Amino acid sequence: MKKMILLNPGPVCTSERVKNSLLKGDLCHRESEFSTILSNTRNKILQAFAPNKGYTTAIITGSGTASLEAGICSSVSEGRKILIINNGVYGERISRIASAYKINKVELKYDWLEQPDINQIEDAILQDTKIEVVAMVHHETTTGLLNPIHEVGAITKKHGKAFFLDSVSGLGGEEIDLVTDNVDICIGTANKCIQGLPGLSFVLLKQNEVQRLRSIPPRSLYLNVISQLDEQEQKGECPFTPSVHTFYAFEEALDELLEESVQGRLNRYKKASSYLRGQFKQLDLELLLPEEILSNTITALYLPRNMTYARLHDSLKERGFIIYAGQGELNKKIFRIANMGELTMDDLEAFIKNLHEVLSA
Ligand SMILES: Cc1ncc(COP(=O)(O)O)c(C=O)c1O
CATH class of the missing domain: 3.40.640.10 (Type I PLP-dependent aspartate aminotransferase-like (Major domain))
Known part of the structure; x- marks a missing residue:
């Protein structure tokens, strides 16, 4: 696979x-x-x-x-x-x-x-x-x-x-x-x-x-x-x-x-989510929640205008990245990016590059 x-x-x-x-x-x-x-x-x-x-x-x-x-x-x-x-x-x-x-x-x-x-x-x-x-x-x-x-x-x-x-x-x-x-x-x-x-x-x-x-x-x-x-x-x-x-x-x-130590893991996730959130802002994507109450591992974002979740998901999947839908009433409005797991900064940078390409296509 x-x-x-x-x-x-x-x-x-x-x-x-x-x-x-x-x-x-x-x-x-x-x-x-x-x-x-x-x-x-x-x-x-x-x-x-x-x-x-x-x-x-x-x-x-x-x-x-x-x-x-x-x-x-x-x-x-x-x-x-x-x-x-x-x-x-x-x-x-x-x-x-x-x-x-x-x-x-x-x-x-x-x-x-x-x-x-x-x-x-x-x-x-x-x-x-x-x-x-x-x-x-x-x-x-x-x-x-x-x-x-x-x-x-x-x-x-x-x-x-x-x-x-x-x-x-x-x-x-x-x-x-x-x-x-x-x-x-x-x-x-x-x-x-x-x-x-x-x-x-x-x-x-x-x-x-x-x-x-x-x-x-x-x-x-x-x-x-x-x-x-x-x-x-x-x-x-x-x-x-x-x-x-x-x-x-x-x-x-x-x-x-x-x-890695539990604190080391937290720090790695925190660094990853800070990087992602900084990049999302540069791509003009709007966060669902204020950063002060956000976890270290999930960022929920409003779907950009003229973009459905299915199209965003499928385009990114073709490029090797799996994103996640919103649940319940948020299903049509948002998508979620988690940074849990064995992910390197290279993986995250590659994701941002691909997201940028998909959004500007
Ligand atoms: C906060 C929380 N509780 C419970 C669950 C349920 O876990 P599972 O899907 O492994 O049954 C999840 C799954 O995402 C979760 O995020």
């Missing part, structure tokens, strides 16, 4: 090292060799994202939504509620998951182009004593908007609520400190800023949340955080057949991340 430069927010371009790890060989997931890989991979997730201890993690075979679903259906007690902060497609997804499991919810909906109002969140918590968990997306991939995790974490801590964070497109790309941001449950995936392959995701759980979650009767057999965690921690196994080869790639990708 022709090499494509992926400028979509996952699955991302990966290194040869990650791809080659798939060839390590066939392995039975009930053998000690797999237990070693599982344990190493879990430890490396913790080393990268919870270096100050106090957290544990369960890896789930399934995309980011699988761990999101596991986290939500495992963390709200019977008769209690989840407060959902919804300002994009993925906030909406949390809400849909809560509905699917018939979990009582309170929702604060915001425009997709705005950050949530901290005072409103606090008022909502104060108004309903049944709220047990507050859920928010870290980086709304819909628009590239960053949500105020530190402020929301401070409020949830103040009021004794669990803070549930979807950081599927945040971990490895954005500033986050689970401890000082008071995150109790955090969801991540292998194939965005961690630069692994699609098929594995994970739940990071504060140690002192384990007991609370253990008291909640399972709503799902497969997607239950406690049963996944117990099996992984106590037996060194996954309860169901894991995607063994994707684990090889995940461990390799975590090694690469730790070698």
